[in-house]
Amino acid sequence: MFSPQRLEFSAKTLFPANVQFRKGYNLLPRLKIWEQRLKSVVDIMNRRQVAALALFVFCCLGFIGSMWLIRTPNQDGDGTDNPEGDGFVIVSELVHNIILMIGDGNGVGQLNATRKSLGAPLFVDSFPIQDLIYTFSLSGLITDSAAAATALACGIQTWNGVVGMSSVGMAHRTILEFAELINKSTGLVTTSRLTHATPACFASHVQDRNQESLIGQQMLFEHEIEVLLGGGRTMLQPFFSGAVAAGYTIVENRSQLLDSSDDAKLLGLFKHSHMSYEAERNASLEPSLAEMANLTIQSLARNPEGFFLMIEGGRIDHACHDNNITNTVGDGLAFNDAVDVALQFAEEDGQTLLIVTADHETGGLWVNTTSPELDVEWSTTGHTGDRVPFFIFSPDLSIIPEMDHHTDMGRFLFRAFGYVETADGKIIQSVYRELLTRQILGIFEQDRLYSTIKIRVLDI
Numbered sequence: 001m002f003s004p005q006r007l008e009f010s011a012k013t014l015f016p017a018n019v020q021f022r023k024g025y026n027l028l029p030r031l032k033i034w035e036q037r038l039k040s041v042v043d044i045m046n047r048r049q050v051a052a053l054a055l056f057v058f059c060c061l062g063f064i065g066s067m068w069l070i071r072t073p074n075q076d077g078d079g080t081d082n083p084e085g086d087g088f089v090i091v092s093e094l095v096h097n098i099i100l101m102i103g104d105g106n107g108v109g110q111l112n113a114t115r116k117s118l119g120a121p122l123f124v125d126s127f128p129i130q131d132l133i134y135t136f137s138l139s140g141l142i143t144d145s146a147a148a149a150t151a152l153a154c155g156i157q158t159w160n161g162v163v164g165m166s167s168v169g170m171a172h173r174t175i176l177e178f179a180e181l182i183n184k185s186t187g188l189v190t191t192s193r194l195t196h197a198t199p200a201c202f203a204s205h206v207q208d209r210n211q212e213s214l215i216g217q218q219m220l221f222e223h224e225i226e227v228l229l230g231g232g233r234t235m236l237q238p239f240f241s242g243a244v245a246a247g248y249t250i251v252e253n254r255s256q257l258l259d260s261s262d263d264a265k266l267l268g269l270f271k272h273s274h275m276s277y278e279a280e281r282n283a284s285l286e287p288s289l290a291e292m293a294n295l296t297i298q299s300l301a302r303n304p305e306g307f308f309l310m311i312e313g314g315r316i317d318h319a320c321h322d323n324n325i326t327n328t329v330g331d332g333l334a335f336n337d338a339v340d341v342a343l344q345f346a347e348e349d350g351q352t353l354l355i356v357t358a359d360h361e362t363g364g365l366w367v368n369t370t371s372p373e374l375d376v377e378w379s380t381t382g383h384t385g386d387r388v389p390f391f392i393f394s395p396d397l398s399i400i401p402e403m404d405h406h407t408d409m410g411r412f413l414f415r416a417f418g419y420v421e422t423a424d425g426k427i428i429q430s431v432y433r434e435l436l437t438r439q440i441l442g443i444f445e446q447d448r449l450y451s452t453i454k455i456r457v458l459d460i
């Protein structure tokens with residue numbers, strides 16, 4: 001309840017001790033003065049808020065500017081490289097050549113079906129390192145060929161459908177582009193269209209894998225790829241004159257391929273779209289995957305600086321989407337023959353790293369290994385999130401790191417060619433930048449990135 005005593009107490013508390021308060025004193029004018037003082041303080045605060053807001057906007061602009069400056073190392077928005085940049089150092093290469101073989105959709109079940117059909121071990125079964133690897137993308141557990149091949153080609157995770165670009169749309173250097181930078185020869189061989197997702201991720205940077213015309217132009221005109229073999233003639237036909245001007249000899253059937261000159265760059269397009277399944281291939285028109293692999297390896301190996309080659313069994317995936325075990329096995333066996341060619345070269349060469357893997361599993365294929373017949377079940381017509389097998393043949397097994405995910409494999413490919421990203425030799429810039437980006441976007445995978453940093457720092 002209000003009382004004069006309480007008012008006296010409050011007023012004495014409110015005003016300085018030397019202000020005398022007496023009974024009957026009219027507080028109102030005094031409070032008005034204080035009200036004015038408070039208003040002026042609020043005005044000042046308002047001005048300060050405006051100033052604080054301006055400062056905040058300034059800081060935001062500064063932050064955006066610095067994010068631009070610290071974007072993907074030495075990569076301009078157009079994907080061009082800056083070899084003079086300080087974002088990486090090139091140390092001694094661990095291997096001279098890399099052959100990366102990707103069986104599209106070629107999971108554990110597909111390999112089992114191919115083994116059963118062959119009635120013998122596959123060539124990969126003799127490889128000294130055999131393991132399983134995760135394939136998931138930023139879009140979820142189930143990747144597509146674009147995100148998976150970007151992980152392998154660039155060592156980064158991205159969204160399904162994105163080709164050679166990071167999660168925030170930055171073009172990222174691919175292992176093929178790095179090989180070009182250090183004067184190695186390069187090649188892409190596939191049974192799918194050359195502009196299809198898997199080969200595209202090694203030699204182009206687009207937001208959507210369906211931008212195949214743009215992919216084709218980047219592949220032909222923004223790189224110096226010595227050998228390009230596969231399907232997809234219709235997609236690339238508009239660029240034939242430009243390709244010839246860029247130094248390519250164009251071949252369109254098997255005999256032209258086998259007769260092609262050793263000197264020119266080679267663009268082989270053997271079908272209007274994807275090449276035929278192995279079981280349906282007209283051998284007089286279309287070369288086998290093993291023939292394409294052999295010719296390409298022989299051509300690239302002439303460069304004393306070494307080479308990078310990606311070979312894809314691209315249609316295993318399509319057969320699995322159709323749940324067609326005949327074509328799955330047929331193209332699996334053709335892929336196995338190509339592995340034989342690559343393995344023979346790697347064994348003789350002694351300085352070639354050969355990795356055979358899949359980008360993802362397709363079809364959820366299960367093989368009854370207890371049955372003498374080829375008894376299989378499919379669980380889907382799409383991709384699955386299963387881990388996929390990988391097999392490594394290397395002249396030095398001690399250089400192979402532990403690899404849990406495709407991005408680990410992609411980063412290792414760079415390291416194998418002597419690429420180390422660095423800032424003051426202490427921390428890996430690209431990983432740090434990705435960490436920063438992911439923290440900002442809230443898609444930060446703490447354990448993976450921290451462990452990656454630890455491994456890579458130890459690498460130095």
Ligand SMILES: [Zn+2]
Nearest residue numbers: 317321362383
């Ligand atoms: Zn697929």
